[in-house]
Amino acid sequence: MVQLRFLEKARCELGLRVLSSIVLATITVALVLLGGWWFAGLVLILALIVVHEWFAMSGCAGRWAAMAAIVGVWFAMAVHGSLYLALYMAVFGAIGTAMFSLVSRGGEGGPWAAAGTIYAALPMAALLWMRAEEGSQWLLLWMFLVVWSSDTGAYIVGRLVGGMKLAPKISPGKTVSGAVGGLTLASIVAMTLASMIPSDEIRGLILGAVVAITAQAGDLLQSAIKRRYGVKDSGSIIPGHGGVMDRLDSLVLAAPALAVAVVIVSTLMGAPHG
Secondary structure, eight states: OHHHHHHHHHHHHHHHHHHHHHHHHHHHHHHHHHOHHHHHHHHHHHHHHHHHHHHHHHOOSOHHHHHHHHHHHHHHHHTSOOHHHHHHHHHHHHHHHHHHHHHHTTSOSHHHHHHHHHHHHHHHHHHHHHHTSTTHHHHHHHHHHHHHHHHHHHHHHHHHHOOSEEETTTEEEEEHHHHHHHHHHHHHHHHHTGGGTTOOHHHHHHHHHHHHHHHHHHHHHHHHHHHHHTOSOSOSSBTTTBSHHHHHHHHHHHHHHHHHHHHHHHHHHOSOOO
16 A cells, blocks of 8 residues: 555655646747747746756855855846857856855855856856857757757666666665666767757767766766765755756756867867768
């Protein structure tokens, strides 16, 4: 009887998780395609929620200072279109938040307050910078598809194959087989849809590997942060998923990494052929 109740609860949670994923993916795709202030507004709201969840989870002081820094970074990118100004605002905003936290808490919490600011600011700046280019909606949609493929491949292969743990002290549920499965599926999707970037298959494979690896690293980073503070989820705003940090963990490193990788690969390999 207890086992039946457990299975029923698991099915309900899975159904809720799938439904939430479909709704979130639909909204994300729509706003990426719309671009402009629609996409910029979405990114700002998500970044502010991430800051809120970070400071609620860590207990550090300086939440409002961090939010002010995030708004400054957003203003630099969305209004002025200046990546350099955005990075300047992110760095000095993080320093200011850390100082506020140190003063408020008698010398405690400063580094984590600064880290929370950077954690939200860098992916936001990267997403806004990439979307500012003409036709960039396809690059972002390609990135989301690769990230989702990595997550899906890791989940399915990890469940079916199991085996050696990837990082047992950080996330006991993740396996090496799952990581390989996620990287493999993401690479296939990246190569198959390389024309969305636009790109050739080789460049698509390279960029896809960068996105998949950093997406999994971002997932592990989020697990390490939650383990540091002894929480299961960063929040409860998304049914079946927890908080916004839980849902966006793969993008935290993947978005900045893709932005850098696009520049490097384009410089080294030149314009794509075909």
